Amino acid sequence: MKTLFITGITGSIGTQALDVLNTLNDSINLIGGSVNSNWRKLKIIIEKYGLKYAALAKPSNEVPNFYKGCKIFKGDNSTENAIEKANADISLIATSGAAGLAHTIQASKYSKRIALANKESLVLGGDLILNLFKKNGNELIPVDSEHSAIFQLVLGENSIDEIYLTASGGSLRDKQPFELKNITKEQVLNHPTWSMGKRITVDSASMVNKILEVIEAYYLFNTNKIKIFINRNSHIHSMVKFKDGVIKMHFGKPNMKVPIAYAFTYPDRLYEYEIPDIINTEINFEEPDIQKYPVLKNLDRILGNHSLHIALNASDEVAVDYFLKGNIKYLDINKTINYVINEIEKKQINIKNFQDIFNLDNECRKIAEEFIKEEL
Ligand SMILES: NC(=O)C1=CN([C@@H]2O[C@H](COP(=O)(O)OP(=O)(O)OC[C@H]3O[C@@H](n4cnc5c(N)ncnc54)[C@H](OP(=O)(O)O)[C@@H]3O)[C@@H](O)[C@H]2O)C=CC1
Ligand SMILES: CC(=O)[C@@H](O)[C@H](O)COP(=O)(O)O
Ligand SMILES: [Mn+2]
Known part of the structure; x- marks a missing residue:
């Protein structure tokens, strides 16, 4: 045991x-x-x-x-x-x-x-x-459901070409960009397909979660060829395209107990859960609208830059906390992220060890707090 x-x-x-x-x-x-x-x-x-x-x-x-x-x-x-x-x-x-x-x-x-x-x-x-x-x-x-899926899709493969990371689109996916100005906490926390902790639910609405997941996949699967597609019912947990044009998809109900159990019992599958209905479940994909998810404008700039990975996460954690406490507006989260990323990019910091990570994480939190208190 x-x-x-x-x-x-x-x-x-x-x-x-x-x-x-x-x-x-x-x-x-x-x-x-x-x-x-x-x-x-x-x-x-x-x-x-x-x-x-x-x-x-x-x-x-x-x-x-x-x-x-x-x-x-x-x-x-x-x-x-x-x-x-x-x-x-x-x-x-x-x-x-x-x-x-x-x-x-x-x-x-x-x-x-x-x-x-x-x-x-x-x-x-x-x-x-x-x-x-x-x-x-x-x-x-x-x-993480997408990464568990990709882990399973690439087992035994050595001709991986590209990862297609799926997203639900989050709680604001049916809003128009102009409506984001006055979005409430309750609207943001109303996730369409998953029940999760508060921070990740906010990050899902903004797609910060998806950028964090692109970075996670970048390290786990050693590639920067990663695209994001919205799959509204969260039944496709991600896809991998191979060099011969084959695309493998991981299909299953949105339930975190499945990847949790898999991580406990791998390589066995001892957890029994409902089989999805393959006849009546739609499989559709959309490209995310950058106007609705403005943080995605930073993706190419952030990916592969270790200090910006840290800056994105720290600034978002601080800003989401302020948002959840009712102290800033939804779009201020993105403003805070942009500010902190710009500041850290200017410094060209080289991360050599874990202490450098903890120091930079602290520094980014201070910059984010100052920005929120003085500029918002
Ligand atoms: N929820 C989901 O479906 C998914 C979550 N994830 C990831 O899993 C992680 C957890 O998410 P989620 O479960 O939603 O988060 P929750 O907010 O629901 O839970 C967070 C947990 O962490 C504990 N915690 C927070 N800070 C500390 C600390 N300093 N020391 C010890 N324990 C601490 C909390 O304790 P307390 O109860 O006392 O506050 C709580 O038990 C995140 O990284 C998230 O991105 C990934 C995929 C899906
Ligand atoms: C369940 C899970 O893995 C979450 O990380 C999920 O990805 C969040 O949903 P979004 O796809 O809306 O970000
Ligand atoms: Mn996920």
Whole structure:
């Protein structure tokens, strides 16, 4: 039986991973998990799954050091400490945001298999994280639905020509560009096909999520030949075009439990889920309208420039947080990203190690905060 640790265990991916475990007939033993602050939900998970190690980055005063036989780590580096003690065979990295990178680095030391949902680990970590996996002999299995699909499509292939990354188009796909000026938080959070955490749902509306995913695919599959197509019902999870003109598509219902389970059980498929209706499900693709998704104008400029990958993610995380708190408008997110990217591009920063990444991530957050406070 394999042991498992889940970072971000209370989130959208974490919760769906728990549902998957309930169906895998005890073939995986969940021994630990970590969260930011949600003690109420973590407590229930400890009770139900008998965790041995848990961590909270921002614990309240009521959180004990032990709970029902589970050791609780608290504060800075708590997830890293819990990962070390748990020493699990598999780590599912389902933390949201840049905080996930440190968790992935630590998991690389202690877990053979990294089931990676946290796309920011690759966006920020780039070749440095891939080299770390190589050095430590990790198996990296992507969980992000498109990347799980592509991973499956390219198995055994060596004539890959181009990746077609699919997008739902997000919650604002039927709006006209002029309508984006006064969009509310509720409109943005109403995703048409997936139920996810708040930041990724906003990023899906703006297509920042898709740029992060292009960068993720760039590192995972070692190509910059990547196009984005909208598939409105999210049944095609991505496509790969081969040199002989064949295009393989990954078809399935939009449900994250499938790629989560696949990352746990690969190369087996032990998870049973509904078979999609191949007669009545439409397969259509559209090119994204750049006026509706203005951040896409930056894609060619960003892709392959490590410091701009970091700048995009940091500025977006800060701006989305302000937007969700009602302090800036939807289109201000894009203004903040553009400003930070321009500032970082001028500096021509060379990223040599993980500390450079953490420093630049911090610097970009400061620039974004200043821009929002002074210019918006
Ligand atoms: N949701 C989805 O369907 C998909 C998500 N992803 C990626 O997976 C990741 C998680 O997304 P999602 O589940 O939607 O996010 P959620 O916001 O739903 O959940 C985030 C989780 O991370 C925890 N967390 C946040 N900060 C820290 C920290 N510093 N230390 C420890 N735990 C922390 C949260 O804890 P707390 O509850 O205490 O706040 C929560 O458990 C993201 O990188 C996202 O891009 C990729 C594809 C699909
Ligand atoms: C489920 C998943 O993998 C998300 O990352 C998804 O891609 C978001 O939907 P969009 O295609 O709308 O960005
Ligand atoms: Mn995705």
